[in-house]
Amino acid sequence: MTYIMVDIESDGPIPGDYSMIAIGAIVVEPKLERTFRATLKPISEKWIPDALGVTGFTREETLAFSEPKAVMEAFADWLKEAAGDNPRFIADNAGFDWQFVNWYFHHFLGRNPFGWSSMGLGSIYAGLSKSMRGSFKHLRRTVHTHDPLDDARGNAEALLTMIETMGLHAKL
Numbered sequence: 001m002t003y004i005m006v007d008i009e010s011d012g013p014i015p016g017d018y019s020m021i022a023i024g025a026i027v028v029e030p031k032l033e034r035t036f037r038a039t040l041k042p043i044s045e046k047w048i049p050d051a052l053g054v055t056g057f058t059r060e061e062t063l064a065f066s067e068p069k070a071v072m073e074a075f076a077d078w079l080k081e082a083a084g085d086n087p088r089f090i091a092d093n094a095g096f097d098w099q100f101v102n103w104y105f106h107h108f109l110g111r112n113p114f115g116w117s118s119m120g121l122g123s124i125y126a127g128l129s130k131s132m133r134g135s136f137k138h139l140r141r142t143v144h145t146h147d148p149l150d151d152a153r154g155n156a157e158a159l160l161t162m163i164e165t166m167g168l169h170a171k172l
Helices: 049-055 068-083 094-109 121-129 148-165
Strands: 002-010 020-027 035-039 087-091 118-120
Touching: 002 049, 002 068, 002 094, 002 148, 020 049, 020 068, 020 094, 020 148, 035 068, 035 148, 068 087, 068 094, 087 094, 087 121, 087 148, 094 118, 118 121, 121 148
Parallel strands: 002 087, 087 118
Antiparallel strands: 002 020, 020 035
8 A cells, every 4th residue: 555645725615626637646655755735727617816826826817727537647657657456535624625536536536546445644644643733734844735745745754754753654
């Protein structure tokens, strides 16, 4: 099993009605060198200016981004090379990020290389710290910028810290 930290940015709250605008992923391993990053052209005429504003992109800029099918094919190819047949999806807000990645994979490729499940980084930290109110965000070294690769890297750093100092058992 290869752990893949994923982060996405979107222009609204749900896939299909709104669009995934950017995706970043990184293999969780000490060097944090194997990465994927892409921007995706919107699939819908709907978008929420405040949601898109978080990304730092304008609507006009997003219209020139890559076709979503090509991005999802490239992401699937990267996952195959990075993790073989056993990538494990982890994200800070797994419910949000997973819904977009899962929907886009099934909609554009008819399958999701991650399978049927995801893991939430906050839930992992809550279990380790034995606190439902605990936050792992102080364990990031890379600043949270809303660039999905920066954010995935910071979250992977936090997970590595949990493995190295908090007793999380994970085979990397």
